[in-house]
Amino acid sequence: MSIFPKRTVAGSAVTIHWNLTLPPAMESAVCPYVRIGIHTPDGKTYMLFEEPVLLLPSTAAPAPPGLQQSGTYQYLNKHTPLLVLASYLAGKQPRGKLVEILTNIQNGRHYYFTWSVPPGAPPGKYTLLSEMYLNGSLKHSGTAAEDFFYVEQLDITTYSAGEVNIHNPGAEPVPAKLITYAAGQHQRPENLEVFYIAPGDSHAVNTAGKSIFLVYNEERITIPLHAWQQPRSLRNQQYHALHKEETGEPVTYVLPHEGEEAWRLTGPQRAIWEAADGMTSAIQLRETDNNSYDEMIAHGLITEIR
Missing domain, CATH: 3.90.930 (Outer Surface Protein A; domain 3)
Structure with a gap:
C-alpha cells in the first residue's frame, strides 16, 4: 500500500493506494472479503472499503487490432501515477524485488481511497487496516510495516518583544525548518535551521528585527512568525x-x-x-x-x- 502525503494536517485529505496482485497460477475464481480502514491515535477506526472482491483467473487473449504489442494480451493497461511507482521503489531493494514490484504494478488491480482528515483530528501516527479473508484465513498487507501516515500540528504562542513559542502537542516528532531574513532584506535568507520538535516539546524563537518563517508538513505550510496572526x-x-x-x-x-x-x-x-x-x-x-x-x-x- 502507498499513502500520499505521508504527513498531513487536520482538515486536509489523504489518498491511499492499494494494489491487489493475483497469483499467476490461479485456476479458479475466488471472492475474498476485504476490509480497508484507518486506525487513529485516539482509538477510532474509519472504514474506507468493506466488501467482497471477485477475482477471476487470468487467461491470455489475442491483442486487439491496432495495438502495437507482440505476443499475448492479458491485462488492461494500468495508468499508475508516478508517485505510486516512486513509493514502491523507495529505499534499498534487491534487484529481484524491484522486478517483482514492477511486474505486480502491471499485473495487479489498483484501488484508490481518499480520506478527509476531520478538522479536529488529533495529531499523531495513523495506521492503515488491511485485511483480506478467504476460506477462514486472514491475510494482511505485504507492506504493513510502512502502512501509516502522520497528522501534524504545531501550536504558536506569541509573547512580548518578538518572543514566539512553537509547541508540538502530538505524540510523534515533527520535522520543521526555520528560515530567517534580516530586517528589510528579502532577497536571500541569512540563516536556515532544520530540526525535529519532540513530542510535547517546544522551541522558542526571537523574531525581533528579523523576518522568520516556520516551514513544516513536508513544506506545504509556511507560517510567518514575525507577523503571526497579522495579514x-x-x-x-x-x-x-x-x-x-x-x-x-x-x-x-x-x-x-x-x-x-x-x-x-x-x-x-x-x-x-x-x-x-x-x-x-x-x-x-x-x-x-x-x-x-x-x-x-x-x-x-x-x-x-x-
Missing part, C-alpha cells in the same frame, strides 16, 4: 509592472491583462507596491502611507493574505 500584503500577481525612470524619479506602471486602465505609481504608492511581496505585514506597509495603502487595496493593486 500580509501582496501586490496583484495578475497585473504586469513596467519600471521606468522619469526626470530622475523611479516610476512603476501597473497594467491589467485586459482593458485600457493602468496606474502610474510614484513615491509612497510605488514603495508599497515594491514592498508587498507576500512576506511583509500590512501593519508595516501602512506605516509608509495609510491613505495610499487603502486606495491601492480599493483598486485591487494589492491584496492581503490572512
Whole structure:
C-alpha cells in the first residue's frame, strides 16, 4: 500500500493506494472479503472499503487490432501515477524485488481511497487496516510495516518583544525548518535551521528585527512568525509592472491583462507596491502611507493574505 502525503494536517485529505496482485497460477475464481480502514491515535477506526472482491483467473487473449504489442494480451493497461511507482521503489531493494514490484504494478488491480482528515483530528501516527479473508484465513498487507501516515500540528504562542513559542502537542516528532531574513532584506535568507520538535516539546524563537518563517508538513505550510496572526500584503500577481525612470524619479506602471486602465505609481504608492511581496505585514506597509495603502487595496493593486 502507498499513502500520499505521508504527513498531513487536520482538515486536509489523504489518498491511499492499494494494489491487489493475483497469483499467476490461479485456476479458479475466488471472492475474498476485504476490509480497508484507518486506525487513529485516539482509538477510532474509519472504514474506507468493506466488501467482497471477485477475482477471476487470468487467461491470455489475442491483442486487439491496432495495438502495437507482440505476443499475448492479458491485462488492461494500468495508468499508475508516478508517485505510486516512486513509493514502491523507495529505499534499498534487491534487484529481484524491484522486478517483482514492477511486474505486480502491471499485473495487479489498483484501488484508490481518499480520506478527509476531520478538522479536529488529533495529531499523531495513523495506521492503515488491511485485511483480506478467504476460506477462514486472514491475510494482511505485504507492506504493513510502512502502512501509516502522520497528522501534524504545531501550536504558536506569541509573547512580548518578538518572543514566539512553537509547541508540538502530538505524540510523534515533527520535522520543521526555520528560515530567517534580516530586517528589510528579502532577497536571500541569512540563516536556515532544520530540526525535529519532540513530542510535547517546544522551541522558542526571537523574531525581533528579523523576518522568520516556520516551514513544516513536508513544506506545504509556511507560517510567518514575525507577523503571526497579522495579514500580509501582496501586490496583484495578475497585473504586469513596467519600471521606468522619469526626470530622475523611479516610476512603476501597473497594467491589467485586459482593458485600457493602468496606474502610474510614484513615491509612497510605488514603495508599497515594491514592498508587498507576500512576506511583509500590512501593519508595516501602512506605516509608509495609510491613505495610499487603502486606495491601492480599493483598486485591487494589492491584496492581503490572512
